[in-house]
Amino acid sequence: MFDNVAEGYDRTNAVATMGLEKLYWRPETFKEVAPRKGMKILDLAAGTGASSIKLREAGAEVVSCDFSVGMLRVGKRRYPELDLIAGDALQLPFADDTFDVVTISWALRNVNDVTVALREMLRVTRPGGRLVVLEQSHPTWKPFRIVYLEYMMRAVPVVAKAVSTNPEAYEYLAESTRAWPAQEPLARTIEASGWTRVQWRNLTGGLVAIHRAVKPA
Structure with a gap:
């Protein structure tokens, strides 16, 4: 599915989120990751490499x-200096205790087994290392939540038809967002997978x- 939307993926996200994804949500995630010289970071589900x-x-x-070779091909063309690797979040091709930080954006809800993926991320993170997850969630104000879900189910597929090469993929993304757990249940799942704090x-x-x-250290 993602191979077919790779070329226009970043553009479609920018339009569908009215610029928030690029101008606010990803920069805030960058701050949470807090990269510095020498830090080893795994950007999982990196897509075209924009982050x-x-x-x-x-x-x-x-x-x-x-997981998407199509996404990686687009990323390699745009950013040839990046170290791009095809891999499955359920069986990461990295040794234990490799990374200082593992970050994943807009993709945890797309894996077949969230708990297995979180445990794999834990395995490849060094003791004391960190996990940073950016994901769709549930608006805290109920009226806003209702409007948002209607937007995801109705407007996003319409936007995708206008700007995406594979609008059907965005119908799936809207459905997966609706089914995704709220903030606290997701936090419990992360903790149950072995992560702390x-x-x-x-x-x-x-x-x-x-x-x-x-x-845990």
């Missing part, structure tokens, strides 16, 4: 991993949330 390149420019050693921060009234956690 990876920012982390690399901050001096971090970044590995961009994605799990916290989250709502952005834009809970439209999205950043969850963060630490691997």
Whole structure:
């Protein structure tokens, strides 16, 4: 599915989120990751590398991993300096205790087994290392939540038809967002997977949330 939307993926996201994804949500995630020189970061489900390149420019050693070869091809063309690797979140092709930070954006809800994926992220993170997850979430104000879900189910597919090469994929994304757990249940799932000090921060009234956690030392 993602191979077919790779070329226009970033453009469609920018339009569908009215610019919030690029101008606010990803920069806030960047702050949570807090990259610095020499830090080893796994950008999981990195897509076309739009976030990876920012982390690399901050001096971090970044590995961009994605299940979609089509996404990686687009990323390699745009950012040839990135280290791009095809891999499955359920069986990551990395040794234990490799990374200082593992980050994943807009993709945890797409894996077949969230708990297995979180445990794999834990495995490849060094003791004391961190997890940063950016994902769609549940607005905290009920009337806003109702309007938002209607927008996701009705407007996003319409926008996708106008700007995406594979609008059917965005119908799936809207459905997966509706079925995704709220902030607290997701935090419990992260904790049950072995992570500690799990916290989250709502952005834009809970439209999205950043969850963060630490691997036990």
